[in-house]
Amino acid sequence: MSEFRELYQEVILDHGKNPRNFREAAEGERTAYGHNPLCGDKIQVHVAMDHGVIENVAFHGQGCAISTASASMMTQTLKGKTLEAAETMFQSFHNLITGTGDPETDLAGLGKLAVFAGVREFPVRVKCATLAWHTFKAALTHSEEPASTE
Amino acid sequence: MSQGETSLKQASQSGPRGCNTAAALAGGRIREQFPILETTVHGKPLIYMDSAATTQKPQRVIDAIVRHFTHRCSNVHRGVHKLSQLATESYESARETVRRGIGAAESQEIIFTRGTTEAINLVAQTFGRQRIGEGDEVLITAMEHHSNIVPWQMLRDEKGIVLKVVPINDRGDIDLNDYEALLSDRTRMVSIALISNALGTINPVKEMVRLAHARNIPVLVDGAQAVGHDVVDVQDLDCDFFALSGHKMYAPSGIGALYGKADLLDEMPPYQGGGDMIATVTFDKTVYNGIPHRFEAGTPNIVGAVGMGAAFDFLQETCFEAITAHEHDLLTYATEQVGAVPGIRLIGTAKKKAAVLSFMLEGAHPHDVGTILDLDGIAVRAGHHCAQPVMDRFGVPATVRASFAVYNLRSDIDALVQGLHKVREVFCK
């Protein structure tokens, strides 16, 4: 398999091209803006909460295949999770793509997100993969400042 | 025969004796002088097409730096001992080499800076602060690098000056009529790039200077992308200030220069305070040094200046006629070949262009293009090129940019095209 195929897995290419839950914010959702100044990627993440559970997550914006796919798959994964579970996932996801932590436990909890493991070979792309997650967290805290990867 | 080959042939016939020719550069012998080109990246030979960001360094520059540290390392303008004299001599002779390299009249008109960015900030913070007041206008173009936007915005926020912008058309050209119309009786400064790093546009700077001078408006030229690629003659341009960066013309980073006409520099207040920029200091009063030293507070980047001098020597030896013809051939070839890849949209198609090719590939984000090319050892820039207003103007978040220098070959462009086909296989099925 060519090296770039390890990064650009079919699932990632698919979500990059046809992002899921890709839409403007709906009435009553919390929204935050995220920006990666390095490459100009800009996204918005919208969250609807219901008694501590993530009822719905969606996103909008423009970015590279990695950041778009990461956002798309994040929205699918987080739906129905508690905030604690979401926080744990982000930590595992971050460990996975930076090559830190314990791969066994991290992979176990990540499910489909494991396809992003290839990112660890591309340190400059880590920020692409985490932009949506940072923005998600900003949406929860109602931050006025755009989330930034810097 | 392609257009590129014709111009190559003409240039090779006209190359003066002792100088390189475009044909010689196309043959690639000059690559031997750039040790980094032996490097492999991801197991592939490095193909470097990011010279608009920074150029690679020839052995001659590397040697000059090593020689300086080995034999002449000392502070400048401060010692009676032999080494200090030698270091001062090297530093000042580099200033003279820069003077000659850009055609200035006197070496005291050359101020060493960290680069173009510092040179522009120096002018904004001294000349600008002194002479531009509330309601006065500074005119720039829509294709400026952030370093020729932000220093003026800082002055705007501090003093209430007005920043005006000459628009560009869809090719990336300005219209001289628009420019002239924007020169008003409140314009106190025109500050423009000779060559745009994001689009490659070569601006008609000489004419722009003439039009500004007809209204007594001084002009700063951002020459970061020009020096090293074509002959620069500041007296012929008749600009008042000219900013350049060493690292974009085969010298190290952290060194550059500001050229200013002596009568203007003489009138300007100092930039930073410290050693070397003073004549006498007591706690009551300090008398500032003359030019250029008034603008060079503190121990300067001595070895950087030495490297920059060596880079000008390298350029002179290589011969501008050959460099320009060779790079023009590369641009023509790249425009044809890359332009023929399905889904390519070129960003920046000005009538007169330097060897910079910015483009988008439909269906693939520039960052993804950059990563896939990188895995083939191909170094291009993917991003906004510190020119976000240009990206906004063309409605793109970023572009891929291939930029060429003396060491590039047509085969580098062939590799780029192959790489782009690979990107298409992944993203544009």
Ligand SMILES: Cc1ncc(COP(=O)(O)O)c(C=O)c1O
């Ligand atoms: C047109 C132009 N102006 C200014 C600069 C800033 O140069 P430096 O970063 O060397 O100060 C650059 C560098 O990219 C440039 O291309």
